Amino acid sequence: MKTNCSFTEVDRLMKSLELAIYVPIFVCGLVLNILALVVFCFLLRKWTESTIYMTNLALLDLLLLLLLPFKMHATIHRWEAHHRFLCSFLESLYFVGMYGSIYTIACIAMDRWVAIRHPFRAKQLRSRRAALGICILVWVVVLGGTSPIYSFRTAGNGSFHCFHGFSEKGWRPDVISCLLGFGFVGPALVLVVCSAQSIRTLRQSGKESHKNRACVRIIYSSLCAFLVPFTPSHLGILLQFLVRQDVIQDCMAKTNISLFLQVAMSLANITCCLDALCYYFITREVRTSKQTFTFRRSRSSSQRRATTSISEL
Template identity: 25%
Template sequence: MFNNATNASWTNCTEQSNTVYVTVYTLVFIIGLILNLFALVIFFCHTKSRSHTTVYMTNLALADLILVCALPIRIYKYLGFEVKQHICEISGLILLANMYGSILLLTCISLDRCLAVCFPLSSRVREGRKKAPLVCLGIWMLTIGASLPMYLAKKTNNSIKQDNCFGSFPQYAVQTTALISTLTVGFGMPLVIMALSSCGLVRAISKSTAAQTPDLVNSRRIHRMVSTNMAIFLVCFLPYHILLMMLHFYRNHIESMPCAMLYAYRYSLMLACLNATLDPLAYYFTTETFRKNVDIDAVWRMWPLNNLSSDENSRSRAALNT
């Protein structure tokens, strides 16, 4: 397995400053906390209908919220304070479990949109979409169950020495079996499904008669939404999984690994966490479904300063939405 010498060679790769990590994780925590809490308030209190897509979005907001709540421990550590090893491990477990939960939920949202548009009259599709709560439950069970072995392996295998919080080599994640599962079930299959669903959605919209009438369907806006969602997915999650594959080839000779690999791995993990702040913007506030299902007036009245001129503001918002 790995000895103390190779582990030491890895942990000696320390950067001069942790300012970038502290800054990025702090921004992700603050922005992600605000946006995802706001989204949950909207979904639970001000949503007019509980559609199947809304079920996935609610679970996505919850997964992203849990993810960002694990970030303060990383911020505290990168500020130079000591953090107990088991707390680091639990924080890492929460982050990874909810990161893959977000990936699978984003895939379900994309597939649900595609099925709803491409097969609107299929009774089998309608019955399948009604199982959204069960699908979400399965995703939670899968991500938590798949992440637990990594934590348990650290606790039971004495040959793996972990003494560098958030900086140690991800031994379990780059093992062949775990890596294959991660790249196929955790990232590869969701990526393929998202790509096919996006292409199917764009094709169905382009061929529909409603798309020929800009007043009914803004096809350009839908294309932009689909491409933005795919771009965010790739930018946030592709670098992390590429780095895992690269680390896999160094798993038996860590002493020869360049320190730049460590820095790239850490930065790729930051990009993956950044998705928690982009999900609300890309999937909630820029989609027609979200705006149609949200009681805008109720949300607007949540802000005290707007109560004084609600009538004028309502007229202004109506003009902007036409």
């Protein structure tokens, strides 16, 4: 980027600010996602489409969290030139975790939309095998989509800051258009439209049942886990792209955008904690459904026994 502006003050501020953001997210997110995996894999015996998606989301969040120590190290220390491939590999995995989470949340919204808006067709469209296949497809898509990152870091013999300073290849219009279009705007539209239609259908049904309220909570928690962390970060990417294209040339604006982008990208990792809202409501829904099924089965058994006893009199 050709500029006479100095970003030294921004870099100095971010060294301490990123650590203040990453450490609580790392500790809190690690505990919540490990607990979620324990609950989903060992405590909930009934696997549903929702729990499969949530397990995939927890795995992606864990991948994101396990890379935060490398980001914290790269914030303070420069890496030697021979670590460039390792850096690109870690950067690729970081974006796999981020955009894998985005696509998984969008898939959860679509799954809920099918179940609520098309309950009769849902029996053919929804299944645990289909949910597992979609989760595998998400991994394949994001792994393939992040592969160009290996070409975004310029070769050289000097030390460098990993997770910072992509080359001009990473800011090409086609790259940023695909990133914003397929990585954020597309999934965001799917999430918002499916969520709005699902909530409207639940409210128009006129049934204030516990299951309906649980579905609404899951929908709102998914919206929160998506829009709160990812909207500012992608807005920052768009603004930084305009800086790279010399659309924004004011020095003060450039430094403010650089600070905003770095803070927004750091805070985007809070999705690992916000997803815990989805885990909580999904767990409650599954346990409630299980208890309701057990109650109905025991009540049916009691009725059959009572009928048999009456007939024997």
